[in-house]
Amino acid sequence: MPQLFDSFTLKSITLRNRIGVSPMCQYSSQDGHASDWHLVHLGSRAIGGAGLVMMEATAVTPEGRITPGDNGIYLDSHIPKLIQITKFIKEHGAVPAIQLAHAGRKAAREIPWASKGSLSSVVAKCKDEWTIVAPSALAFDEGFQVPHALTEMEITEIVLAFKMAAKRALDSGFEFLEIHSAHGYLIHSFLSPISNYRNDRYGGSFENRSRFLLEIIEAIALVWPTHLPVAVRLSCTDWITEGWTLSDSVYLALELKKLGVDLLDCSSGSIAPHIKIPVTKHYQVPLSEEIRNKTGIATAAVGLITDAFEANEIIFTGKADLVFLARELLRNPYWPIQAAQKLNPPQQKPIPVQYLRGF
Numbered sequence: 001m002p003q004l005f006d007s008f009t010l011k012s013i014t015l016r017n018r019i020g021v022s023p024m025c026q027y028s029s030q031d032g033h034a035s036d037w038h039l040v041h042l043g044s045r046a047i048g049g050a051g052l053v054m055m056e057a058t059a060v061t062p063e064g065r066i067t068p069g070d071n072g073i074y075l076d077s078h079i080p081k082l083i084q085i086t087k088f089i090k091e092h093g094a095v096p097a098i099q100l101a102h103a104g105r106k107a108a109r110e111i112p113w114a115s116k117g118s119l120s121s122v123v124a125k126c127k128d129e130w131t132i133v134a135p136s137a138l139a140f141d142e143g144f145q146v147p148h149a150l151t152e153m154e155i156t157e158i159v160l161a162f163k164m165a166a167k168r169a170l171d172s173g174f175e176f177l178e179i180h181s182a183h184g185y186l187i188h189s190f191l192s193p194i195s196n197y198r199n200d201r202y203g204g205s206f207e208n209r210s211r212f213l214l215e216i217i218e219a220i221a222l223v224w225p226t227h228l229p230v231a232v233r234l235s236c237t238d239w240i241t242e243g244w245t246l247s248d249s250v251y252l253a254l255e256l257k258k259l260g261v262d263l264l265d266c267s268s269g270s271i272a273p274h275i276k277i278p279v280t281k282h283y284q285v286p287l288s289e290e291i292r293n294k295t296g297i298a299t300a301a302v303g304l305i306t307d308a309f310e311a312n313e314i315i316f317t318g319k320a321d322l323v324f325l326a327r328e329l330l331r332n333p334y335w336p337i338q339a340a341q342k343l344n345p346p347q348q349k350p351i352p353v354q355y356l357r358g359f
């Protein structure tokens, strides 16, 4: 059985180990342009030994940003900085990945620390000018705008925006693409009956609610080369029986596999604020295990994975092909190197030559 430090090949890409940096918004972009912060933040995690370094939810349209500080990939002028970032990640042995996203009815929010700094006026300005969109005109929660319900023509425009973004991602040097279809953002809000009340071909049946995501996958296949992997992050369950369920995810995984999707990144929840998520250690690992075992598609497990031995166990017991870590890698970018020291695998440890004297 594979172990945490065995390599992992998807199409023409080989990761040096099974550890991925989970996408994490940094709210440090200007008009969608990535900054030196991203170069250092993502670059440090490549130096720290991760196999896959995924850039945060990156908006395919300006209205699809969660906040005015979100990263974007809707202009050609976003590309040069991204090239610098992907080049650095590759030079340090990791595969650069990007998560393409549209925030839907959860867009136009404040940068989490805006009230503490000088960004409040920018946020206020953006809120006035920012129309948010969704499958149906239902606000996410109190205090959120009521979104504009997308017309079929507008849905097609967003599908096209994902395609253009995938092309820009390729031109920027990314080698792994993830579509963000989780956490209550636009694509998830089409999938879930909790947020989709449409009665046209994008609402109602499972097939209709899945149509938007499947159209996006088909559109990006026109520009993203067949030798590079595509992943989808799903909220595998809404944690409520009336919502999107794990069996829906299993069925969708089979459809995505048919369309050439290589990996499901198994997250959960966040479609509506009132639903309680049973957050405990490894709580989403069983979602990954079920999808992997029932469909044969590769999966990533994520959520409160912090211990090297436990991460290794998730891999060698076949619960996932990859583990993605988020907050633990904020605390410690060198987690992969330290995990290699603990597990002492037969493979070369991912220590940069510049740092060898420290070990």
Ligand SMILES: Cc1cc2nc3c(=O)[nH]c(=O)nc-3n(C[C@H](O)[C@H](O)[C@H](O)COP(=O)(O)O)c2cc1C
Residues within 6 Å of the ligand: 022, 023, 024, 025, 026, 056, 057, 099, 180, 182, 183, 233, 267, 302, 303, 304, 305, 324, 325, 326, 327, 328
């Ligand atoms: C600061 C921060 C930003 C995040 N941004 C994103 C994001 O851009 N896209 C996404 O799919 N999930 C995002 N997440 C969720 C993480 O990717 C991850 O799924 C979650 O934190 C659970 O993993 P953990 O327990 O290892 O932190 C974010 C989490 C944090 C802490």
